Amino acid sequence: xxxxxxxxxxxxxxxxxxxxxxxxxxxxxxxxxxxxxxxxxxxxxxxxxxxxxxxxxxxxxxxxxxxxxxxxxxxxxxxxxxxxxxxxxxxxxxxxxxxxxxxxxxxxxxxxxxxxxxxxxxxxxxxxxxxxxxxxxxx
Numbered sequence: 001x002x003x004x005x006x007x008x009x010x011x012x013x014x015x016x017x018x019x020x021x022x023x024x025x026x027x028x029x030x031x032x033x034x035x036x037x038x039x040x041x042x043x044x045x046x047x048x049x050x051x052x053x054x055x056x057x058x059x060x061x062x063x064x065x066x067x068x069x070x071x072x073x074x075x076x077x078x079x080x081x082x083x084x085x086x087x088x089x090x091x092x093x094x095x096x097x098x099x100x101x102x103x104x105x106x107x108x109x110x111x112x113x114x115x116x117x118x119x120x121x122x123x124x125x126x127x128x129x130x131x132x133x134x135x136x137x138x139x
Contacts, residue, residue, distance in 0.1 A: 026100040026101055026102065026106075027050070027098060027099070027100060027101075028047075028098070028100075029096070029098055030052075030054075030096070030099065031093060031096060032093055032094070032095050032096065033092055034092070034093045034097075035090060035091070035093075036076070036091040036092070036093065036099070037076065037077050037089065037090060037091040038087060038090050039057075039059055039086075039087050039088065039089050039090040040086050040087060041086060041087050042080070042084075042085075042087070043077070043080070043087060044081060044084070044103065044104045045077060045081065045101055045102065045103060046077045046078055046101075046102050046107055047075070047076045047077050047091075047100065048073075048074075048075050048099060048100045048102070049070065049071060049072055049074045049075075049076065049097065049098075049099045050072060050098045050099055050100060051096075051097065051098045052071065052072070052093065052094065052095055052096050052097030052098060053069055053070065053071040053072075053093075053095065054069070054071075054076065054091050054094055054097055055068075055069055055091070055092045056068040056069070056070060056076070056090075056091050057089060057090045057092060058089050058090070059090070064090060067132075068128060068131055068132075069094065070128075074124055074127075075120065075121055076091055076099075077091070078124075078125070081104070081107075
C-alpha cells in the first residue's frame with residue numbers, strides 16, 4: 001500500500017509525525033473564505049486541522065449562520081464520514097488553514113492502528129456537543 005509508512009507514523013506519533021513527507025501526501029492548504037466542506041454534499045473525507053481556524057456554518061433561509069469556530073487539533077467532517085450521510089454543515093476557512101485530508105481507506109488504517117485516534121475523536125465530539133448545549137441554553 002502506497003504511503004503506509006506515513007499512515008502508521010500519523011497513527012502512532014500524531015502531531016510529531018507532521019513532517020514534510022506527511023504534509024506533502026495528506027496536507028491541504030485553504031485560503032480565507034475557501035470552502036472545505038459543503039452542506040448537502042456527499043463526500044467521504046475527514047480533515048484534521050493542523051493550523052488556522054474554520055467556521056462551521058448552517059444555511060438558515062438564504063443566509064449562513066456560524067454554529068462554531070474550530071481550530072488546530074480539531075477533526076471535522078466526521079459525522080457524514082462515519083454514517084455516510086450528506087454533509088450537515090458548510091465549513092469555511094477563517095484566514096489561512098492547513099489540514100490533513102484523509103479518505104475512508106487511509107483513515108481506517110490510522111484508526112485501527114492506534115488507540116489515541118478514537119480518543120481524539122471522542123474529545124473533539126464532546127467539545128462540540130458541549131458548545132452546542134451552551135448555545136441552546138442561551139436561546
